[in-house]
Amino acid sequence: MILPLSIFAVIISCSYGQNTSTSTIYNSTAWGDAFKGEIKIPISQQTSNGWRIRLLFYSPIPRIECWSGIVEEAEIGETTSEFTIINKPYNKVLQVGAILLVNFNANFPTGVYSLISPPVVIRFQGKIIFRSSGASPTPRSPETISTTDLLSLLNSLEAEFNSNSTNNTTNGNTTNTGNTENNGNVQNTDNIQPSATTTESQNNSATTNISTATTTTRPTIITQRPRNPVPIPAVTKYNYTEILHKSLLFYEAQRSGRLPPGNRIPWRGNSAMNDRGNNGEDLTGGYYDAGDHVKFGFPMAFSITLLAWGVVEYWDVYRTTGELDNAIDALKWGTDYLLKAHVSPNVLYGQVGDGVADHRYWGRPEEMPSGNRPAFKVDRRNPGTDLAAETAAAMAATSLAIRRKANGSETPYVRNLLTHAKQLFNFATTYRKLYHVSIPGAKKFYKSTSFKDELIWAALWIYRATGEDKYIRDAEGKYMNWGFFQLPHKLRFSWDDKKAGVQMLMVQVSRNLGYGAKRTVKNYCSAVRSRNSNYTEGGLLYLHEWSPLRYAANTAFICQMASQAGIDSEVNAAWARRQIHYMLGDSGRSYVVGFGTRSPQRPHHRASSCPPRPQQCNWSTKESLRPNHFVLNGALVGGPDYNDNFQDRRNNFKQSEVALDYNAGFQGAVAALQYQAVFPNLEILRNHEPWFLPGSTVRTTTTIRPRGSATAVSPQILMLILSVFASLFFTYSLG
Template sequence: MFRRLILGFLLAICVLMIGEIFKPLQPRATWRTVNDWGAGLTGEFTIDNPTGSEIEGWTLRFDYPGRIEGISGATVIAQDGPQYLVRPLGWNSVIAPGRSAAVELRLSPGGFLPRRVKVDTKHVPALEAVEEPDEIFMPGESRSGRAAQPGSPGGSGGPASRLRYGAVELIYRVVQDYGHKMESEVLIRNNSWETLRDWTIFLDFPRRITAVQGGTQTAQAGDNHRLDSDSVLPIPPKGELRVTLWSEPGLKLDPPRRMLFRARSGSQSRPDFNYAAALQMSLYFYETQRSGKLGQTRVAWRRDSGLTDGADKGVDLTGGYYDAGDHMKFTFPLSSALSMLSWGGLEYRAGYEKAGQWSTLLETVRWGTDWLIKAHVAPNELYAQVGDGRLDHAYWGPPERMTMKRPSYKITAKAPGSDLAGETSAALASASILFLKEDPAYAALLLRHARELYDFAVNFPGSYSESVPAAKEFYPSRYGYQDEVAWAAAWLYSATGEKRYLDEAVAIYKDSIQGRLSGAAACWDDKRPALAVLMARITRRDIYKRDAEQFLDYWTDGRLGPRVRYTPGGLAWHNEWGPLRYAANAAFLAFVYSDRVADYRSRYHGFAKRQINYILGDNPAKRSYLVGFGNNPPMNPHHRASHDSPDNDINNPANNAHILYGALVGGPSSLDDFDYEDNRRDVRQNEVALDYNGGLTGALARMVMLNGGRPMAVFPPK
């Protein structure tokens, strides 16, 4: 009786702790210092709305041991010593799901940062009719108050005036002075990843504007002029637009006394995708990959298969998932996919529930973790692979008709694999959190195996692909095993709250990973990006935030170093072999980091949405890369079971016999958005695999939270 009480108490503590780590998304304010010159500083708060509903009003409370000298986007409504309470101006008070608002401040003295920052959306005073004060940029003065460089960016005229409005820069310069009239221009430079539309420029300009090119003058009152965008001239991401002005009189080279800029960002037509259906399909893909005795299944063209797996070693290795378009079972990429699926469920349960897919997610993860438990036959033994890759790939037909030998391979204390054991430990530990409230007994079983596998990884170091040469040709471990061991420790800390796991993750990270994320791509083998984001999320420490942002900046704007290459249509393109899976994984990590840690003008959040929308069809080719979804999706992925050849021929039949709903294909094999062919013989473009959908599925759940959608009532379609 006493033991049961203790166990119940410990379970309750664990539930509370995990509930705190993976609590529902809440609005968050992030401070960024723009300039600190000692006597004062300028900076901005970004108020993010990661929830699935619109914020219709908010207040911001913070401490600062000085004065607010200037504020834009809000007004101070209360002060008590160092404590300030500000409220947004009317135009800044509503924050759509997944968007942000900004409050810019000039403070004195410098040398300090705002502390104890809190956003409140529940106790909001009624808005008053408060007009925003003009944002004044004096001639020769930059946004930060320091002098701008005269004459830049060049030309025959006088000094230039610069204005920075978030990620947009305005540069005014005189092009030519004719005496009786003058030609000048305003260069609008869009440094963001959003298309700018419906922009407006207000000028305090002591001249009469007689003509405008690149925009339209819509109002003039005295020296005040309003210029509006030409609807046919949007400003693309990282692009610019020159607005040429002809004015009278000439002989005046001074720039405008004031400039004010407003714009609407976003696509010309917001993508209209049914994200709930896409999520439904992505989970269905995993069902098509099931091995063993299937029981009741939605996949009418699949039957029981692989029923003697493990017999060569006298163990039961039936069940689990086939890896890709073949019939191999690889524990490493399976475990990676399961850890990402579990993480997505922990972060974005509301998206799964909104799409009616929560129970399907649990079934999907459990089918995989049940097999991992089978494969972990002893504390220091784990099966790494079922099947011979060469024999398997020589057969082109469904798994129900395969007859080749399927040998089994394992890692042991004498033939270790810390990377594989660590990855599998992480998969089971993350899944134990997912099932903690749903099935506590199963969660405890998962956690026990996760602990044993972690100890196996630590006590017997080594690379699995050296111990299992059969796996080396297909899934070699290229990035060492430290990242997987630290990844396992971080998840075990999340599952148990035991400090020793966090200490071990911190130590491994510092010795082997810190500062080495530039140019990285999140995938089944490289856990450094996911680990950095997870550690930043758990600890909030700058060391992990810097590394996570180094990774995310590489995938977005390259602010801290190199940047991934982009196709003209906006795909973050890492390399020619399955670039969409890298983009999808980066999108999921960007969502988690922006929602749970920090974001800057929606840089990471916007990136994530664009990559998912690209995959679903918002791209120059106007095609979906998710099989069975959207416009012109792939019909012939590199997949034996769905092709269902009757005679071991990759070319017969011409088109796949069955639709592999939800499978993510590799995508364009070059920086050309149109360099994709729906051809199952092209493995780089049309491979599908468990790990391809791992991060994608969680990202789709986030998109459901942001945009809604409905699952298909009859699925798969008859």
């Protein structure tokens, strides 16, 4: 029997009360891929200095959560897992006669099935108070109890369990494709994987096939997630590594200011070296927005945030493709500029260059008309809540990537980013106004509809980067008060509407609202999959006639992360893959410059359209039908019309324009496809991040499990739901 599984989640709920029992009681029940248990610990001596529980499971359990305790320590080995839970301030002291009650639900690792719970040793205040039959008080080494030994026992149990069942078997040997769209025997030819029987040298984890009475191939078993996992060989329909490489080259082609010695775009040079603020502040650097030369701070910051999200989530992809340094450089090039633009706690420059004047010029950025370009700012008198909050989010998200690159160290640069992020968040929260009201020139190009999403978005990112509780409390409060559990307007996730991103980020980091946000994200991805009227005949999600590929790519990125979180994993992964593959060539052409078949030759982009110097570049260059003189590698163009038609012409800017935000979500979605191809069944861990590390209040999150699996709901939430229904019932009865 093959069932959809995730790498395992454990939720422990702790409470205490009175009981006359004098000995510890442990009850457990298993039902195949999961088990539950209950521990009752009588208190025989007052816990004046707090209490500590140590759980040793003889199974590779990834992590646990405890609502009424703090998970202080976790040691996860190949065959055992140990967790230490300590008290919280409010339940530090337990009186003699009280009882500490611990209830938990747990899953076995992916691919492991059992009708018996794993042995456990329980210590309370340093003393062993319970030991399962066959359990040792000290951890056993892998040589004593190996994964193979454990599986041999489970094989016999499962063979007996399935001896009379033939409905869910496969015909012959099944190939583990990594991404499977159906629960039957249909292989997905987009990603052809090796057999599930892989060696330890391929993925740094013990793997095996479990033979049953019906000869079924099991998914790869991940018994321990290595710090730096090794990718397995994979044959994919498109070369995702090449796309990541070229997408990062696109960002380098958009650079403004003095280029570094290692500049990889030979037809680009130093530009806009006179960019200054109103008081002479240095505003050189950053990125040009699109095919023009304006530096719009709002979409630039969003692009950096989204780009950083993909790097942080799919770190192992960037590491193993050799693009990690380039990705970090891309993020840092953006935040270096944003740090310059934030000249004081309540002053932030949000735009350099006048959009209307800039669009009257077609030429190289290196040859823009001399003189200082106008710079526009927000401050206390003319605030920009959305701009300041998005800039804070970009700094916080980037700090996570740079911190991890430094092996978890809080470098001076990371501290600087977080200092500015907190100042900007305080500025955004204190002085509220839409930024385009204070910078009117931005309204024509990037008008913002609300700042509420940016305030929650920024708070979540700062919390994730610092672990400071006040930010998650702020985000959760606003999330509920402002109704962010509803679907986004017109289902778009973009520089203007971050609601879908807020919901996905809430799933990843919120202890209190993560479960409800999971349901919202599930509904969101279900909605975009089912709205047939919003699809082209070729299968592209079509949410806007202007640059539809950016919306489809951003949505694919969200639903890829949902898939990784166990939210309709197979269907979301398959849907997102189809959207990205449409852009890479399944539509009959590639929409990525320099990649694939029939890729765009004439993107609406000034710098790449210009011939080599000293030849002239002007409006006649734009109107020419010749391909751009230089290939703008990696740039995702706007995309086709509703009938899948695309005109590859520079003056067709609605379809051929390129922009920073087009590539940000697209690159994240491509990284997700690569992750699923070369790291199948390997969960994404965030236990290296500040909000997860020792010293922060919340160190773990619930892993969202696939459809059909049991998920625990905290008693507090359950009581809240029951009280609401009771109130409605009595109100109706009395009425």
